[in-house]
Amino acid sequence: MKISFVSYYYWPPHFGGELKISIERFESLVQRGHKVMVLTSGVPGLPEQEIVDGIEILRSPIIHDSHFGRGIRRLVFPLWASAQMRKMKFDILHHGGTGGITPLDNFFGMTILNRRARQKKAAKVIVHSLADTEKEVLVTRGFEARLRKKNLEQMDCIVSVSPALHTGVARVFPEKAKMILNAVKDGVFKPLKKEKRRNFRQSNGIIEEQVVFSFLGTVSQRKGFDLLVPVFISLLMDNPSYRLWVIGPVSKVENQNVDEIAIERLTSNSKDHSKVIKYWGRIDNRDELTTILASSDVFVFPSRKEGMPLAPMEAMSAGVPVIISRIPGVTDQASIEGVTGRYIQVNDADELRNAMIELGSDPELRKRMGRAARQRIEQEFGWEKHIDEWEALYTSLHDNLV
Numbered sequence: 001m002k003i004s005f006v007s008y009y010y011w012p013p014h015f016g017g018e019l020k021i022s023i024e025r026f027e028s029l030v031q032r033g034h035k036v037m038v039l040t041s042g043v044p045g046l047p048e049q050e051i052v053d054g055i056e057i058l059r060s061p062i063i064h065d066s067h068f069g070r071g072i073r074r075l076v077f078p079l080w081a082s083a084q085m086r087k088m089k090f091d092i093l094h095h096g097g098t099g100g101i102t103p104l105d106n107f108f109g110m111t112i113l114n115r116r117a118r119q120k121k122a123a124k125v126i127v128h129s130l131a132d133t134e135k136e137v138l139v140t141r142g143f144e145a146r147l148r149k150k151n152l153e154q155m156d157c158i159v160s161v162s163p164a165l166h167t168g169v170a171r172v173f174p175e176k177a178k179m180i181l182n183a184v185k186d187g188v189f190k191p192l193k194k195e196k197r198r199n200f201r202q203s204n205g206i207i208e209e210q211v212v213f214s215f216l217g218t219v220s221q222r223k224g225f226d227l228l229v230p231v232f233i234s235l236l237m238d239n240p241s242y243r244l245w246v247i248g249p250v251s252k253v254e255n256q257n258v259d260e261i262a263i264e265r266l267t268s269n270s271k272d273h274s275k276v277i278k279y280w281g282r283i284d285n286r287d288e289l290t291t292i293l294a295s296s297d298v299f300v301f302p303s304r305k306e307g308m309p310l311a312p313m314e315a316m317s318a319g320v321p322v323i324i325s326r327i328p329g330v331t332d333q334a335s336i337e338g339v340t341g342r343y344i345q346v347n348d349a350d351e352l353r354n355a356m357i358e359l360g361s362d363p364e365l366r367k368r369m370g371r372a373a374r375q376r377i378e379q380e381f382g383w384e385k386h387i388d389e390w391e392a393l394y395t396s397l398h399d400n401l402v
Contacts, residue, residue, distance in 0.1 A: 007096025010040035017310035030054035078109035123397035162308035164328030183386035191319035214296035224302030321369035340373040
C-alpha cells in the first residue's frame with residue numbers, strides 16, 4: 001500500500017496530538033511493509049527531501065514562515081503538492097490539512113488535491129478530531145459552513161477518533177463515517193523505576209513529600225490553562241509544597257483571551273512563581289517527555305473542547321492519575337471516574353480545586369488510581385489493534401476503488 005500524507009504542518013517543528021499520532025502510525029505502517037510519502041511546507045535548516053524512520057518527506061520550496069503573505073503561501077502549497085502527486089504512484093490520499101486561513105482557502109486546496117487523487121484512482125481519507133466540527137460544519141448554516149461540509153463530501157472516508165465525534169459525522173455522512181479510537185504507542189509512555197524517578201525529581205528540586213501536578217498541551221484557553229494556574233496558585237497558601245510542571249508550546253493564536261499574567265508567570269520565569277511553577281516548554285523527545293510525566297504525581301487537564309486527546313492517555317500510560325474535564329471525547333473513553341482519576345465540570349474552578357486537594361493529599365489514592373490508569377490503557381487502547389484497524393481501512397478503501 002502506498003500512502004500520500006499531505007499536511008501543511010509537520011514535525012518538526014509543529015506540535016499537536018493528532019499530528020504526533022499520525023506520524024507514529026505511519027512509522028508502524030512502514031514497518032509492516034507499506035510506503036508513506038509526506039508532502040509538507042518548507043522549514044529553514046531542513047532539506048527539501050529526506051527519509052526519516054522510513055517515511056519519505058518532501059518539503060515545499062516555499063518556507064512556512066517566509067516573507068510571502070500567509071494567504072499566498074497557503075494557496076500555493078496545494079498547487080505544489082498536486083504537482084508532486086502527479087509524479088507519484090499512491091493508493092491513499094490522507095489529508096492532514098492544507099493550512100488554509102479561511103474555509104475558502106481550505107476548500108480550494110482540498111479540491112485541488114482530491115482532483116489529483118481521482119486521477120490516480122486513490123481513496124481520500126480525512127481524520128475528524130475536533131469537537132466543534134458537528135456544530136460548525138454539520139449543523140451551522142451559512143456560506144462558510146457549506147464550504148466545510150463540501151470538503152467532507154469530497155472524502156471517501158471520514159475517520160472520527162471518539163464515539164461522540166463519530167455520532168455527529170454518521171448522522172450526516174453515514175456511508176463515509178468510520179471510528180478508530182486513538183491509542184498510545186507501546187513501550188513509549190510507561191512508569192519509571194523508583195530510583196530513576198526519585199533522582200529526576202531531586203535534580204529538579206523536588207523532595208519526596210512534595211506533590212507535583214503536571215499539564216501537557218498547548219498553553220491556551222481551549223486547554224483550560226487560564227483556569228489551571230489561578231487555581232493552583234490559590235492552593236499554595238494551605239499547600240506550600242505543591243508544584244506545577246507545564247509542558248507544551250504557547251499558542252500564538254489562541255492566547256488572545258488567555259490571562260496574559262498567567263502566561264508571563266511561566267514564560268518569563270518570574271521571581272514570584274518560578275520556584276513553584278516550572279515551564280518546560282515544548283518537549284519533542286519522547287523519552288524526556290515520558291520521564292517528566294512519570295515523575296509527576298497528578299496530571300491535570302481542564303480542557304474546554306477536545307476530540308479524543310492523547311495527553312491524558314499518555315499520562316495514564318505512564319501510571320499517573322488524571323483530573324480531566326467532563327466533556328465528550330475525554331471522559332467517554334480512556335478515563336473512568338473514581339477509578340483512574342477525577343472528572344470536573346468545564347470552567348468549574350471549585351471542582352478543579354477540590355479534585356487537586358483530594359489527590360494531592362492522599363498518596364495511597366494516587367498510587368491506586370495510577371495503577372488502574374496504566375492497566376486501562378494497556379488493556380483497552382493497545383497500539384497493535386490501532387494499527388490493524390487503520391491497515392484494514394486503507395486496504396478496504398483501496399480494494400473498493402480497484
